[in-house]
Amino acid sequence: MTISSRSVLPVAALMILALTCADAKALSVVDAGMKVGVAQTRMTFADYGRFDGCPGLAAGLFLTVELADRLAVQPQALYVRRGGAYRDQANDPWGLLYGVDMAEFRLDYLEIPVLLRYDLLTDRAWMPVLLVGPAWGRLLSARYVENDGSDAGWLRHHDWALQVGAGLEKRTSGATWSLELLYRHALTGIAKGPPPPTTEVDGLSLMAGFGF
Numbered sequence: 474m475t476i477s478s479r480s481v482l483p484v485a486a487l488m489i490l491a492l493t494c495a496d497a498k499a500l501s502v503v504d505a506g507m508k509v510g511v512a513q514t515r516m517t518f519a520d521y522g523r524f525d526g527c528p529g530l531a532a533g534l535f536l537t538v539e540l541a542d543r544l545a546v547q548p549q550a551l552y553v554r555r556g557g558a559y560r561d562q563a564n565d566p567w568g569l570l571y572g573v574d575m576a577e578f579r580l581d582y583l584e585i586p587v588l589l590r591y592d593l594l595t596d597r598a599w600m601p602v603l604l605v606g607p608a609w610g611r612l613l614s615a616r617y618v619e620n621d622g623s624d625a626g627w628l629r630h631h632d633w634a635l636q637v638g639a640g641l642e643k644r645t646s647g648a649t650w651s652l653e654l655l656y657r658h659a660l661t662g663i664a665k666g667p668p669p670p671t672t673e674v675d676g677l678s679l680m681a682g683f684g685f
Contacts, residue, residue: 503537503545503684504649510680512657514555516578517673524578529554531678533584543592547604551584552613555674578617580628580663580674582610586636599641604655608634626665632674633660649684 514526533551540546559576586608593601612630640653659673 501539503539505534505536506649506682506684507534508532508549508551508651508653508680508682510653510678512553512555512676512678514557514674514676516555516557517675524557524559524576526555526557526676529556529579531680535682535684537590537684543595545590545592546606547586547588547590549584549586549588551586553582553584553610553678555580555582555676576618578615580615581613583613584608584610588636592642599643602640602642602651602653604636604638604640604653606636607660608636608657610634629661629663629665632663634658634675635660647685649682651682651684653680653682654678655680 509530509532511528512531513528514524516524516526531551531553533549535547535549537545537547556579557577586606588604588606591603593603610632612628612632615628617628634657636655636657638653638655640651642649642651644650655678657676657678659675662672663674664672
């Protein structure tokens with residue numbers, strides 16, 4: 474499935490509309506807190522296949538601002554580690570990646586998702602929620618090893634993604650507990666050009682949150 478950067482425009486327009494329609498005086502911070510979990514990476518090279526992803530740490534802070542009944546926006550600031558490994562298993566002596574028998578990468582990002590949240594079944598002890606929104610990532614550090622050498626100079630310093638997912642939230646006296654599963658689809662590649670090869674980093678993240 475291919476999703477271009479234009480796909481984020483309807484989501485951005487929806488968020489702007491929600492902010493515009495919301496009464497500024499009625500906006501309120503529902504909770505703030507921290508999240509921690511794991512991110513599973515899927516890295517794809519066009520025409521060559523995928524790296525075997527490995528789990529990495531995902532952790533950071535969040536803020537939930539109520540826009541209307543059941544509708545809120547949740548900006549986050551997260552540290553996310555993504556990584557993977559490639560082992561040539563092709564019959565072609567040159568391998569799927571030309572001249573590459575082994576490659577590993579580790580990317581550390583500051584990621585800032587801004588998610589629109591809709592609450593379902595608010596009368597349940599664990600309330601289901603839906604989440605969707607854009608995420609901007611800034612590369613903090615990178616390690617890319619190919620065969621016997623390393624070179625991370627081909628990586629972009631930032632990227633964009635669309636995040637879609639769902640979760641469960643439980644509110645108690647003075648605290649909020651949550652569990653979320655999000656799918657991240659890359660809207661931009663991580664490789665420099667021109668023209669850049671299609672190198673995208675997608676994945677899943679499972680995170681537990683505590684708010685107060």
